[in-house]
Amino acid sequence: MINQSDLRDINTGLLMRMILEKAPISRRDLARCSGLAPSTVTSITSVLQENRYIHECGWATSKTGRRPILLDINPDGGYFIGVELNSPTSKIGVLNLSTALVHTVSYRTVTDNVDSCVNQLVEGILDVLKWCKESDKSVLGIGIGATGLIDPATGSVIESTNLGWRDVPLLKRLREVLTLPIRIENEANAAALGEYVRGGQQARMGNMMYVVIGDGIGAGIIISGALHIGGHGSAGEIGHMAIDPTGPRCRCGKYGCLEVITSGTAMYKRYMEEPGSSELFSALDLITLANWGDPIAQRILSESGRLIGMTIGNIINVLDLDTVILGGDLISTASVLSTGICEAALAAILPTARHGVEIRTSDMKMHSAVIGAATLSWKQIFA
Ligand SMILES: [Zn+2]
Numbered sequence: 001m002i003n004q005s006d007l008r009d010i011n012t013g014l015l016m017r018m019i020l021e022k023a024p025i026s027r028r029d030l031a032r033c034s035g036l037a038p039s040t041v042t043s044i045t046s047v048l049q050e051n052r053y054i055h056e057c058g059w060a061t062s063k064t065g066r067r068p069i070l071l072d073i074n075p076d077g078g079y080f081i082g083v084e085l086n087s088p089t090s091k092i093g094v095l096n097l098s099t100a101l102v103h104t105v106s107y108r109t110v111t112d113n114v115d116s117c118v119n120q121l122v123e124g125i126l127d128v129l130k131w132c133k134e135s136d137k138s139v140l141g142i143g144i145g146a147t148g149l150i151d152p153a154t155g156s157v158i159e160s161t162n163l164g165w166r167d168v169p170l171l172k173r174l175r176e177v178l179t180l181p182i183r184i185e186n187e188a189n190a191a192a193l194g195e196y197v198r199g200g201q202q203a204r205m206g207n208m209m210y211v212v213i214g215d216g217i218g219a220g221i222i223i224s225g226a227l228h229i230g231g232h233g234s235a236g237e238i239g240h241m242a243i244d245p246t247g248p249r250c251r252c253g254k255y256g257c258l259e260v261i262t263s264g265t266a267m268y269k270r271y272m273e274e275p276g277s278s279e280l281f282s283a284l285d286l287i288t289l290a291n292w293g294d295p296i297a298q299r300i301l302s303e304s305g306r307l308i309g310m311t312i313g314n315i316i317n318v319l320d321l322d323t324v325i326l327g328g329d330l331i332s333t334a335s336v337l338s339t340g341i342c343e344a345a346l347a348a349i350l351p352t353a354r355h356g357v358e359i360r361t362s363d364m365k366m367h368s369a370v371i372g373a374a375t376l377s378w379k380q381i382f383a
């Protein structure tokens with residue numbers, strides 16, 4: 001059995017990531033691309049093969065001499081659990097070693113009590129672990145994308161307005177009952193990583209931002225192919241960019257943040273203040289109304305889209321991004337909102353960059369955070 005310290009070997013991680021990205025690939029090409037000695041590649045890949053993390057999958061073509069054997073990740077060689085801890089819904093998924101999602105469940109998150117919420121999460125993970133055991137799937141680690149500000153060093157949730165949490169040592173609590181390696185990251189950061197991995201890690205995705213628009217607004221940023229969390233783990237807080245100093249007070253204490261003016265909660269409030277507005281239960285109802293042609297709902301969505309798009313355009317200019325992906329439950333159902341965002345963002349970016357930037361909605365059916373969280377665990381194991 002391979003041990004954790006072997007897997008954390010820097011060269012093992014390098015070769016696993018390279019096989020994941022470039023497979024099918026020969027040992028010779030692995031040595032050439034990684035810069036490692038052929039003997040080192042042979043020795044590491046034989047250990048990975050013995051442990052069924054990779055397998056041989058055919059022969060490359062060769063004009064001269066022996067045709068080299070090609071290697072690929074063995075999808076059944078190990079599995080990872082990914083969690084999106086959010087409100088009102090949380091999701092738990094299982095990723096195979098090739099980073100394909102093979103199982104998902106979701107549940108309505110308890111938010112009135114921290115202990116109940118953590119217990120609910122643990123029970124959900126234990127249920128999925130049971131499913132894995134019954135399906136003969138060996139789980140190597142767990143990744144969690146939690147809504148809120150996360151301390152990446154301790155795995156604590158410093159603050160989460162959605163969950164109503166402050167200073168919750170989530171990693172410590174989970175380690176009391178779960179023995180697998182666990183990694184915790186902010187949900188938007190996890191989702192950005194999920195989009196990056198599922199997007200084929202192409203060149204266009206190397207500098208990208210995933211923007212989640214729902215009751216709050218946040219973003220995860222990938223720079224040069226790596227998640228950018230900033231000095232204190234709070235990079236990507238675009239919902240708290242000040243866009244109107246005379247605007248209403250935000251939950252963060254400042255005035256006129258993007259989120260307090262344009263989030264789902266803000267749009268819902270604005271609609272309900274309009275004279276003659278219908279009775280709505282949530283921002284999702286506002287989107288239904290807009291899709292039916294309600295002019296007030298369409299105007300509110302379009303104004304929010306313009307402000308969010310302008311902010312995204314400004315960030316594209318600052319970071320020189322290639323791709324921006326829009327996600328979150330409001331985006332998946334609101335074409336008025338996403339169209340407004342795309343138009344305003346394209347209008348705000350510098351003319352020289354305009355033709356080269358792609359701004360689109362996520363096509364991952366709301367699973368990007370689960371996939372990204374499980375991928376964080378993948379990276380933790382094969383460091
Ligand atoms: Zn704010």
